[in-house]
Amino acid sequence: xxxxxxxxxxxxxxxxxxxGRLIEAFLARIADLPPxxxxxxxxxLAALENIFPPVPADTAVALGAFLAARDDDISIVVVxxxxxxSNIASAIGVFLAGRHYGRAFFATRLGRALLPEGALHxxxxxxxxxxxxxxxxxxxxxxxxxxxxxFAGLAGLRLRQAVPPIVLATMLYYxxxxxxxxxxxxNWDRVEHMVARLxxxxxxxxxAATVLLVWxxxxxxxxxRAGP
Numbered sequence: 001x002x003x004x005x006x007x008x009x010x011x012x013x014x015x016x017x018x019x020g021r022l023i024e025a026f027l028a029r030i031a032d033l034p035p036x037x038x039x040x041x042x043x044x045l046a047a048l049e050n051i052f053p054p055v056p057a058d059t060a061v062a063l064g065a066f067l068a069a070r071d072d073d074i075s076i077v078v079v080x081x082x083x084x085x086s087n088i089a090s091a092i093g094v095f096l097a098g099r100h101y102g103r104a105f106f107a108t109r110l111g112r113a114l115l116p117e118g119a120l121h122x123x124x125x126x127x128x129x130x131x132x133x134x135x136x137x138x139x140x141x142x143x144x145x146x147x148x149x150x151f152a153g154l155a156g157l158r159l160r161q162a163v164p165p166i167v168l169a170t171m172l173y174y175x176x177x178x179x180x181x182x183x184x185x186x187n188w189d190r191v192e193h194m195v196a197r198l199x200x201x202x203x204x205x206x207x208a209a210t211v212l213l214v215w216x217x218x219x220x221x222x223x224x225r226a227g228p
Contacts, residue, residue: 027063030063031063038074039064043083043086045060046082046083046084047086049146050094053143053145053146057087061083061178062177063181063188065080065181066181066188076182084171084175088166092159092166095149095152095163097153098149099153099157100153102153106154120154132161132164135162137169139166139173140173149162
């Protein structure tokens with residue numbers, strides 16, 4: 001895709017036509033939108049990420065930064081601000097949902113099957129003990145980024161405890177993503193490769209966090225069965 005400065009547009013395809021890649025076709029549609037449409041789609045995807053993690057929010061944000069580097073009609077500052085504000089707003093929304101409805105859900109048969117009561121107590125204790133750095137670090141990890149806010153609400157944390165690390169981590173993460181995509185904005189394949197490498201790195205971190213969490217929960221359950 002080539003979109004030069006000054007608002008001039010040429011071939012916008014991210015890959016040759018007919019490659020059959022659904023995500024790339026979707027991104028190509030975004031690139032063909034006017035600036036207001038691009039901003040709107042980026043904001044929607046950034047918000048949806050906290051509700052449905054598989055949405056390609058990171059790639060869409062990277063695309064917005066890539067286009068901003070090649071088109072004066074698109075502002076990298078606006079791309080960043082829309083992304084951050086939308087993502088933080090939806091994170092606070094799911095935090096409040098978890099706070100008001102989470103405990104009732106996990107009291108149901110399905111909720112207990114998904115998360116036993118002992119594991120739930122352990123998670124709540126961990127949130128209260130490590131909420132600041134735990135939320136901050138988890139917001140950088142793929143998959144955990146979406147589940148951390150509602151579980152923070154479920155654990156009974158207050159807004160003033162949960163919001164600061166969510167805001168700081170979101171600003172830093174998307175600041176890094178938009179800055180790197182803007183700097184590498186001469187070639188979409190390079191941007192896409194960079195996003196993939198970031199995803200792999202954060203994915204490894206998420207896997208390590210999962211192993212640690214499972215170990216901690218099982219250790220806690222063994223201590224409960226052993227008694228005092």
